Amino acid sequence: MPGLEDLYREIILDHYRAPRNRGELPVPPAHKVEGFNPLCGDEVVLYLDVDDGVVRDVRTGGQGCSISQASTSMMSAAVKGQPIDDARQLIRAFKALMSIHESKLEGDGEPDEHALDGVRLGDLEALQGVVKFPVRIKCATLAWNTLEQGLDESSTTTV
Amino acid sequence: MSFDVARVQADFPILKRQVHGKRLVYLDSASSSQKPVAVLDAMDRLYRESYANVHRGVYAISEEATAAYEGARARVARFLGAASPSEVVFTRNVTEAINLVAYSWARSHLAAGDVIVLTELEHHANVVPWHILAAERGVELRWVPLTDDFRLDTSNLGRLLDGAKLFAFSAASNVLGTINDVPALVDAAHAAGALALVDAAQFAPHRRLDLATWDADFVGITGHKMLGPTAIGALWARAELLDAMPPFLGGGEMIRDVRQDGFTPNEVPWKFEAGTMPIAEAVGLTAAVDYLEAIGMDAVAEHEVDLTAYALRALEDRFGDRITIYGPRSVEQRGATISFNFEGIHAHDISQVVDEHGVCVRAGHHCAKPLMRVIGVAATTRASMYVYNDEADVDALVEALAAAERFFAI
Numbered sequence: 001m002p003g004l005e006d007l008y009r010e011i012i013l014d015h016y017r018a019p020r021n022r023g024e025l026p027v028p029p030a031h032k033v034e035g036f037n038p039l040c041g042d043e044v045v046l047y048l049d050v051d052d053g054v055v056r057d058v059r060t061g062g063q064g065c066s067i068s069q070a071s072t073s074m075m076s077a078a079v080k081g082q083p084i085d086d087a088r089q090l091i092r093a094f095k096a097l098m099s100i101h102e103s104k105l106e107g108d109g110e111p112d113e114h115a116l117d118g119v120r121l122g123d124l125e126a127l128q129g130v131v132k133f134p135v136r137i138k139c140a141t142l143a144w145n146t147l148e149q150g151l152d153e154s155s156t157t158t159v
Numbered sequence: 160m161s162f163d164v165a166r167v168q169a170d171f172p173i174l175k176r177q178v179h180g181k182r183l184v185y186l187d188s189a190s191s192s193q194k195p196v197a198v199l200d201a202m203d204r205l206y207r208e209s210y211a212n213v214h215r216g217v218y219a220i221s222e223e224a225t226a227a228y229e230g231a232r233a234r235v236a237r238f239l240g241a242a243s244p245s246e247v248v249f250t251r252n253v254t255e256a257i258n259l260v261a262y263s264w265a266r267s268h269l270a271a272g273d274v275i276v277l278t279e280l281e282h283h284a285n286v287v288p289w290h291i292l293a294a295e296r297g298v299e300l301r302w303v304p305l306t307d308d309f310r311l312d313t314s315n316l317g318r319l320l321d322g323a324k325l326f327a328f329s330a331a332s333n334v335l336g337t338i339n340d341v342p343a344l345v346d347a348a349h350a351a352g353a354l355a356l357v358d359a360a361q362f363a364p365h366r367r368l369d370l371a372t373w374d375a376d377f378v379g380i381t382g383h384k385m386l387g388p389t390a391i392g393a394l395w396a397r398a399e400l401l402d403a404m405p406p407f408l409g410g411g412e413m414i415r416d417v418r419q420d421g422f423t424p425n426e427v428p429w430k431f432e433a434g435t436m437p438i439a440e441a442v443g444l445t446a447a448v449d450y451l452e453a454i455g456m457d458a459v460a461e462h463e464v465d466l467t468a469y470a471l472r473a474l475e476d477r478f479g480d481r482i483t484i485y486g487p488r489s490v491e492q493r494g495a496t497i498s499f500n501f502e503g504i505h506a507h508d509i510s511q512v513v514d515e516h517g518v519c520v521r522a523g524h525h526c527a528k529p530l531m532r533v534i535g536v537a538a539t540t541r542a543s544m545y546v547y548n549d550e551a552d553v554d555a556l557v558e559a560l561a562a563a564e565r566f567f568a569i
């Protein structure tokens with residue numbers, strides 16, 4: 001049975017206690033997007049300054065558990081300054097990181113390793129322990145789903 | 160006239176198991192209660208010995224099943240103090256009971272501009288059906304606010320109820336533990352010419368519910384919170400209201416006649432019971448009600464009041480200003496449901512860490528988001544106690560919370 005140390009790695013607690021990139025950006029030019037976890041009430045607010053195919057700046061807000069808020073902080077640090085394509089690749093890789101164990105647990109299918117090919121997850125790998133606590137996976141993915149939504153919206157609203 | 164908790168605990172098989180190598184400490188009964196062996200046996204016995212569909216077969220076991228199912232209705236009616244079993248309509252739960260009223264009574268009696276009064280401490284089950292109706296019919300919703308002590312502020316109730324057609328409120332809050340003065344609220348509704356609907360999901364398991372004292376018009380209860388199985392609950396309503404209400408769900412059982420050009424509904428209560436009903440669950444609910452009344456609802460209440468006083472004191476003594484309790488501090492008119500937060504630690508993280516100690520609590524918005532907005536938090540941790548909990552469970556909670564505090568200490 002997984003222990004708490006699998007879930008609450010020190011790097012996660014560090015991001016929770018001292019979240020990176022907290023704050024707001026003027027809208028417009030930044031795009032604001034909100035994500036909710038309807039089951040538990042977690043909330044993530046992202047301000048995305050996307051310009052010329054690059055995520056120039058990210059600011060985050062919202063409230064929730066340590067996993068959702070640490071994941072938001074780590075995500076913001078990982079995609080800030082990155083080309084949109086790289087950010088999208090990171091989203092896919094992170095979701096794969098979360099779902100690989102799901103498919104292993106269910107014992108069917110091969111994990112989608114291609115999503116992780118050539119992607120450097122760095123600190124984000126600390127969140128891998130979350131998959132041992134299936135109820136908390138949605139806490140970890142909330143920020144990433146919100147980012148994906150924000151990138152989709154900003155690509156349709158900006159020329 | 161309290162009872163022997165150890166003997167009660169022995170009746171609940173699940174309490175013998177361990178979680179994470181620790182004794183299971185179940186403190187989430189406001190969400191759903193555990194089941195005594197008497198309930199499990201009653202359902203098992205029906206399936207093994209007397210199971211068939213009800214009201215249909217002209218053979219011995221179908222008649223036995225029908226007698227058991229209708230016996231459950233009579234048993235629930237007696238438990239509630241109903242004038243007649245025909246005033247008890249089986250539903251899946253209170254959510255379905257309230258939706259039945261919203262779709263049947265409200266849609267045939269309310270029009271644009273009519274007013275429904277709710278309170279700020281309602282569960283979504285007593286909010287969303289009315290939002291759906293409001294969007295569809297232009298009905299106005301008004302809200303009875305809370306006091307600083309997490310009780311209903313009735314100082315302006317007369318004005319809120321002015322012109323209202325329905326006052327729908329909980330007998331007891333699933334978050335705050337607050338128990339409302341149901342007879343006074345029903346009186347206020349009637350004085351304003353409104354009907355009164357009482358969500359008794361959090362009341363019926365814990366206090367003696369006497370319909371004659373309440374004098375309400377609609378009351379919903381749910382079995383799974385009162386030691387019974389899931390998917391069986393009841394709507395009680397005045398016979399003349401049920402008679403005048405159109406059917407809700409259409410299908411088998413609820414009809415007297417069906418022709419190519421239409422149908423004639425069955426009599427109440429069957430008019431509202433479409434399709435094959437949860438027969439074994441109704442039998443399980445009978446056993447649950449028998450079990451509760453064998454203990455005695457007054458003894459249940461007394462046990463919970465004592466335990467609540469012990470828990471409130473233990474939490475305050477141990478954590479002082481670091482814990483915020485959302486609910487009345489006095490045990491008068493208060494149930495054994497205690498919501499709280501710790502500064503700087505999210506409810507989900509608390510819940511995760513105390514689970515490691517075998518302690519089951521609920522974390523989140525408890526299906527009461529309007530209330531969470533009023534008290535200004537996104538989530539709380541909630542410990543809720545019942546007949547099988549004791550002071551050792553409270554002590555285990557306190558130790559587990561202290562461990563969570565240490566774990567997240569900066």
